[in-house]
Amino acid sequence: MARRDKVPEPQRRPSDVGSLEPLPDVLIDDPLQYLMAEHVRQRAVCAVLRSCASQRSVARAVAGRVATILAVDVPLHHDDEESDRFVLQVDLAQHKSC
Numbered sequence: 837m838a839r840r841d842k843v844p845e846p847q848r849r850p851s852d853v854g855s856l857e858p859l860p861d862v863l864i865d866d867p868l869q870y871l872m873a874e875h876v877r878q879r880a881v882c883a884v885l886r887s888c889a890s891q892r893s894v895a896r897a898v899a900g901r902v903a904t905i906l907a908v909d910v911p912l913h914h915d916d917e918e919s920d921r922f923v924l925q926v927d928l929a930q931h932k933s934c
Contacts, residue, residue, distance in 0.1 A: 855880040856901040858909075868929050874913050881905050 859877065863870040884902055888894040894902075 856884065856898070856905060871913070871916065874909075877905070878910065878913070 856877065859870060859873050863873055881902055884894075884898060888898075
């Protein structure tokens with residue numbers, strides 16, 4: 837199996853709502869890339885949460901975006917990872933790399 841390079845951390849500041857925006861629809865055509873990009877976005881959420889905890893404050897827009905991600909996007913992401921669809925996508929990707 838090919839070695840995966842480390843996915844880069846988001847380059848935006850943790851308080852930047854842009855790093856928390858929904859992923860482009862075009863990524864749906866490549867499910868593994870979509871899931872990888874979603875993991876990067878989840879890291880941005882963690883960075884925002886760490887920043888909020890240390891500063892003890894958060895902008896309303898950032899709080900709303902993080903709340904939506906945690907309430908809606910993350911559960912859907914976990915469902916995708918745990919479903920047969922994700923397992924089949926990994927198997928397909930491994931088969932293509934052979």
